[in-house]
Amino acid sequence: MSLDKIALELGYTDASHFTRAYLEWTGLTPSQWRRNVHLR
Numbered sequence: 001m002s003l004d005k006i007a008l009e010l011g012y013t014d015a016s017h018f019t020r021a022y023l024e025w026t027g028l029t030p031s032q033w034r035r036n037v038h039l040r
Helices: 003-009 015-026 030-039
Strands: none
Touching: 003 015, 003 030, 015 030
């Protein structure tokens, strides 16, 4: 699922707002998290 679609589903106005919030919560951007999951 695209970050835009995830952000909208969670009530964010756009992916950048979601990305900033996700970074604050986890210390990673959603893209960094996805890369880490695929490397396992």
